[in-house]
Amino acid sequence: MTAVPATRPRTVRAAVAAVLIPPAAWVTALGLSYLVQDFACTAYTSSGRPPPSTVIGALVIGLDAVLLALTLAAGAVAWREHRRAAGDDSPLTGFLGLLGTALSLGFAAGIVMIAVNPLVLEVCA
Amino acid sequence: MTTTDEETRPTAEERSAFEEVWARPRGWRRVLTSVQHKSVGTRYMVTAAVFFFVGGVQALFMRVQLAQPEQQVLSAQTYNELFTMHGTTMMFLFAVPFLEGLAAYLLPLMLGARDMPFARYNTFNYWCYLFAGILLYSSFLVGMVPDAGWFAYVPLSGPEFADKAMDIWLFGLALAELAAIGAAIEMIVVVLGMRAPGMSLDRMPIFAWTMLSVAVMIVLAFVPLLVGSMLLELDRNAGTAFFDTERGGDPLLWQHLFWIFGHPEVYVMFLPGAAVISQVLPVHSRHRLVGYPFVVAAVVVTAIMSLGLWVHHMYTTGLPPVTLSFFTAASMSISVASGVQVVAWIATLWSGRPRLTVPMLFSLGFLFTFVAGGITGVMVASAPFDAQAHDTYFVVAHFHYVLIGGMLFPVLAGLFHWWPKFTGRIPSARLGAVSFWLTFGGFHLTFFPMHLTGLSGMPRRVFTYDATLGVGLLNLLSTVGAFVLASGFVLAAVTLLAALRRGERSGPNPWGADSLEWAADSPPSSPNFGRIPVVGSRAPLWNPPPRDPELDRMAAAFDHAPQNVRATPFTTVLDARPSTAAVQASPSIWPVVTAGGLALAFVGLLVESAWVVGASVLVIAAGFVAWELQNERELGAGEAREPVGGRYPVEAPGPRSPGWWGATAAAVVLVVAVATVAFSLLFLEVNAPVWPAGGTLGRPWLSAGTGLAVVLAIAAAWWGSRHGPLDHAATPEARGAHLTAAATTGLAGTAALVLTVAQWVTADLDHTTHAYDSGVLALLGTLGVAIVLGLGITGSALVARLTHARDVRPRIMLQNAAMLWAGVLVVWAIAWAATDLVPGAVV
Numbered sequence: 028m029t030a031v032p033a034t035r036p037r038t039v040r041a042a043v044a045a046v047l048i049p050p051a052a053w054v055t056a057l058g059l060s061y062l063v064q065d066f067a068c069t070a071y072t073s074s075g076r077p078p079p080s081t082v083i084g085a086l087v088i089g090l091d092a093v094l095l096a097l098t099l100a101a102g103a104v105a106w107r108e109h110r111r112a113a114g115d116d117s118p119l120t121g122f123l124g125l126l127g128t129a130l131s132l133g134f135a136a137g138i139v140m141i142a143v144n145p146l147v148l149e150v151c152a
Numbered sequence: 153m154t155t156t157d158e159e160t161r162p163t164a165e166e167r168s169a170f171e172e173v174w175a176r177p178r179g180w181r182r183v184l185t186s187v188q189h190k191s192v193g194t195r196y197m198v199t200a201a202v203f204f205f206v207g208g209v210q211a212l213f214m215r216v217q218l219a220q221p222e223q224q225v226l227s228a229q230t231y232n233e234l235f236t237m238h239g240t241t242m243m244f245l246f247a248v249p250f251l252e253g254l255a256a257y258l259l260p261l262m263l264g265a266r267d268m269p270f271a272r273y274n275t276f277n278y279w280c281y282l283f284a285g286i287l288l289y290s291s292f293l294v295g296m297v298p299d300a301g302w303f304a305y306v307p308l309s310g311p312e313f314a315d316k317a318m319d320i321w322l323f324g325l326a327l328a329e330l331a332a333i334g335a336a337i338e339m340i341v342v343v344l345g346m347r348a349p350g351m352s353l354d355r356m357p358i359f360a361w362t363m364l365s366v367a368v369m370i371v372l373a374f375v376p377l378l379v380g381s382m383l384l385e386l387d388r389n390a391g392t393a394f395f396d397t398e399r400g401g402d403p404l405l406w407q408h409l410f411w412i413f414g415h416p417e418v419y420v421m422f423l424p425g426a427a428v429i430s431q432v433l434p435v436h437s438r439h440r441l442v443g444y445p446f447v448v449a450a451v452v453v454t455a456i457m458s459l460g461l462w463v464h465h466m467y468t469t470g471l472p473p474v475t476l477s478f479f480t481a482a483s484m485s486i487s488v489a490s491g492v493q494v495v496a497w498i499a500t501l502w503s504g505r506p507r508l509t510v511p512m513l514f515s516l517g518f519l520f521t522f523v524a525g526g527i528t529g530v531m532v533a534s535a536p537f538d539a540q541a542h543d544t545y546f547v548v549a550h551f552h553y554v555l556i557g558g559m560l561f562p563v564l565a566g567l568f569h570w571w572p573k574f575t576g577r578i579p580s581a582r583l584g585a586v587s588f589w590l591t592f593g594g595f596h597l598t599f600f601p602m603h604l605t606g607l608s609g610m611p612r613r614v615f616t617y618d619a620t621l622g623v624g625l626l627n628l629l630s631t632v633g634a635f636v637l638a639s640g641f642v643l644a645a646v647t648l649l650a651a652l653r654r655g656e657r658s659g660p661n662p663w664g665a666d667s668l669e670w671a672a673d674s675p676p677s678s679p680n681f682g683r684i685p686v687v688g689s690r691a692p693l694w695n696p697p698p699r700d701p702e703l704d705r706m707a708a709a710f711d712h713a714p715q716n717v718r719a720t721p722f723t724t725v726l727d728a729r730p731s732t733a734a735v736q737a738s739p740s741i742w743p744v745v746t747a748g749g750l751a752l753a754f755v756g757l758l759v760e761s762a763w764v765v766g767a768s769v770l771v772i773a774a775g776f777v778a779w780e781l782q783n784e785r786e787l788g789a790g791e792a793r794e795p796v797g798g799r800y801p802v803e804a805p806g807p808r809s810p811g812w813w814g815a816t817a818a819a820v821v822l823v824v825a826v827a828t829v830a831f832s833l834l835f836l837e838v839n840a841p842v843w844p845a846g847g848t849l850g851r852p853w854l855s856a857g858t859g860l861a862v863v864l865a866i867a868a869a870w871w872g873s874r875h876g877p878l879d880h881a882a883t884p885e886a887r888g889a890h891l892t893a894a895a896t897t898g899l900a901g902t903a904a905l906v907l908t909v910a911q912w913v914t915a916d917l918d919h920t921t922h923a924y925d926s927g928v929l930a931l932l933g934t935l936g937v938a939i940v941l942g943l944g945i946t947g948s949a950l951v952a953r954l955t956h957a958r959d960v961r962p963r964i965m966l967q968n969a970a971m972l973w974a975g976v977l978v979v980w981a982i983a984w985a986a987t988d989l990v991p992g993a994v995v
């Protein structure tokens with residue numbers, strides 16, 4: 028319990044990043060998917076041109092795939108830190124690792140749910 | 153974990169000097185100048201409780217009118233006014249402020265701090281909120297009661313349809329939102345920086361985790377509403393065109409801005425409610441909370457995802473289906489996260505040895521109601537069902553299940569749980585239990601039948617209904633239930649108030665609870681903790697204190713100390729290692745003066761008197777200057793001595809002192825505000841059938857000049873903040889550099905302001921002709937406000953330089969100024985992108 032700063036700053040920083048990335052990725056996925064899809068479709072419709080649905084749909088899915096990969100990578104890092112912290116007896120890193128893992132799973136599921144929409148529904152209806 | 157440690161170092165004189173510096177003001181001063189978090193928190197809660205009873209009486213009037221079909225107790229107009237004021241009161245004047253008050257009271261105690269980080273600003277926020285309430289209710293006095301519903305849809309709330317009542321509503325709202333945003337900044341800083349030594353993030357109470365998440369939500373979600381209400385106000389009184397279809401605006405924009413706020417708002421109420429349960433349930437089950445990391449994850453997921461939910465309130469407004477399904481997905485994910493919390497609570501009950509105390513009863517009532525409300529919520533969240541139930545009593549039933557179940561029952565659980573802490577007295581368990589059964593039974597009797605009336609097709613917001621609809625009996629049940637419910641609330645209030653005089657004395661920890669607030673006296677002394685507790689586990693009162701010399705050294709240094717200035721330990725963000733000493737404000741009259749000035753400005757706008765507005769500007773300016781002078785004088789007293797305990801400097805640069813966090817948070821608020829305006833403009837642009845082709849502001853040199861001036865301001869402030877020694881003992885040497893830096897920053901900022909105004913004046917635009925022009929005005933206006941704030945903090949840095957002998961404080965203030973100016977630069981960039989870049993590029 029003495030000299031706790033022994034928790035190496037590098038690992039703590041990795042664990043913190045792994046906690047922050049999943050929510051940020053989800054917000055970005057939702058925001059960009061909405062903006063790209065809604066604004067692009069509406070912009071074309073209001074200017075009286077047929078919107079290029081497939082392109083827009085592909086763009087949305089591509090974006091979401093990248094963000095999903097990022098989220099899962101953060102989760103992998105978090106899990107690694109969690110496992111490692113158990114050996115080192117550093118409860119803070121262990122906690123952050125577990126939190127990051129849980130967040131990564133939750134937000135990854137969220138991103139998947141966002142990404143399947145353009146697949147199953149008409150993009151610019 | 154002792155707070156009154158007899159054999160520790162402080163002598164009797166030191167103790168009394170310490171008590172002197174923390175002494176509470178007396179007499180009239182107590183009313184107007186108290187800034188201590190406990191008095192501010194109490195005021196919030198008492199004021200909010202009063203508004204709750206007012207809103208409750210309004211609900212009873214509505215229920216009387218609806219008891220039988222085709223009654224004429226109230227006119228249609230009065231009914232509209234009542235549901236508008238009931239909704240507005242409950243959402244803006246009761247629920248959120250009450251929780252802010254609870255947090256203001258509890259967070260410092262739970263975290264082991266002595267006050268909120270910016271105690272005077274905290275008080276200022278309270279006064280803003282109080283004046284907001286008074287302003288809203290003055291509408292009854294002048295006979296112009298708002299009647300457009302609590303979400304005030306345009307065009308009903310626009311210039312053609314609504315009278316001054318709407319202006320009152322909008323200004324009241326703006327003040328209340330301002331207070332909430334301020335409270336959020338306080339909560340972020342106290343949780344991140346002012347935890348007891350050793351309370352690393354993994355040992356933080358769930359309540360602190362939740363209030364941190366909620367504060368982030370408030371910054372991201374309340375700012376858009378503040379912006380939205382300003383835009384609507386401009387439409388109503390300055391002739392802009394944001395919501396006017398004829399001129400390129402769109403009423404849907406209001407709905408977007410409102411629900412970007414409105415949905416998270418529901419979680420801003422529910423999450424703290426859930427957090428109260430996470431504190432109360434384990435104590436009364438005598439078992440730690442099961443699954444702590446997963447509960448934290450669930451809270452974060454709920455908070456973030458709720459930000460994406462706004463569009464589900466607009467299922468029936470004809471948005472494209474894919475857009476809608478994005479948001480349905482988010483709704484479903486939130487249900488899962490809430491499920492995680494429910495499982496954690498049930499597992500805690502299961503593994504513990506629960507006691508059926510009054511707080512426990514309310515917690516169980518919450519669990520039951522919340523699960524039931526969640527089920528109807530999933531139904532409402534599915535788009536096809538919502539299209540059917542939309543605007544019927546099914547929705548009214550659903551949201552009262554969520555709001556009363558999710559927020560009010562936890563609040564009552566919390567009140568009965570913390571009452572001994574607040575007052576030192578235990579409320580009667582027998583009366584408490586009766587009040588629980590009355591509220592619980594009354595609640596379900598009122599709102600369960602509403603699901604059925606809704607399914608039978610009774611629309612919401614109607615002042616009466618036809619006998620042939622066949623819902624007379626159900627409505628009668630609801631009305632009877634409402635009176636039972638009301639009697640339960642009255643009895644709960646009576647029980648608590650009676651305990652003030654007759655309750656059994658409680659001692660510090662009557663429930664055998666685990667968190668730090670129970671280590672303080674009941675009620676806590678003014679500084680909360682004479683000796684700051686150190687923390688080595690998640691349940692610091694259930695486990696032995698850690699053996700860690702570094703932590704003990706900090707606790708000893710702050711043991712009834714310092715005695716020349718109010719201060720509390722400031723610790724590192726992640727692991728709460730000892731860092732510096734944060735100075736805490738003493739009583740001051742200026743918060744109430746400035747908040748009063750702000751309220752006066754709104755009154756002046758309402759009565760359209762330039763004199764009143766002018767006077768209010770003077771009051772506000774003078775108030776802030778006096779406030780700043782007082783701040784610096786006090787800090788001067790603090791720095792006149794050596795660091796606390798010889799180790800912990802009284803403020804330090806960067807994230808090691810609260811001011812840096814405050815400046816950063818203010819910069820974020822500004823950026824969110826301008827992003828909202830930019831979003832609005834973009835939204836209008838893509839949705840408008842006609843948009844001025846190639847319309848741009850088209851003043852590139854002036855825009856660039858503005859940006860450059862801001863860059864110069866950042867550079868000068870930053871340069872100044874690099875000069876002079878940080879050491880308390882060092883002789884000052886950078887006076888000249890600081891003065892130069894502050895002056896240069898001020899001049900550059902002034903130039904930026906002039907150039908911003910020039911952009912508008914020289915551009916060939918008229919904000920009354922088209923929404924694009926209105927949008928440009930709003931963007932430049934936001935930039936102007938940001939620059940004025942930058943100038944304000946630069947002025948404070950100057951004052952700091954002039955009042956302090958040593959170099960450290962002006963250095964810090966210049967650094968904070970640089971931080972805020974960096975925010976201004978982002979504001980400038982976003983504004984420029986929205987006025988020139990995007991309109992030039994898109995379509």
Ligand code: HEM
Nearest residue numbers: 208211214235236239242243247301302555612613614634
């Ligand atoms: C104390 C018991 C309460 C009763 C008997 C009650 C009853 C009612 C009634 C009858 C309506 C009007 C329905 C309509 O005509 O559409 C209503 C609306 C509403 N209530 Fe309550 N309510 C209570 C508590 C609360 C609380 C605690 C909150 C929030 C924290 C709340 C928030 C609202 C909102 C937002 C509306 C919608 C107003 C609008 O349509 O603009 N209510 N309530």
Ligand SMILES: [Cu+2]
Nearest residue numbers: 415418461465
């Ligand atoms: Cu909602």
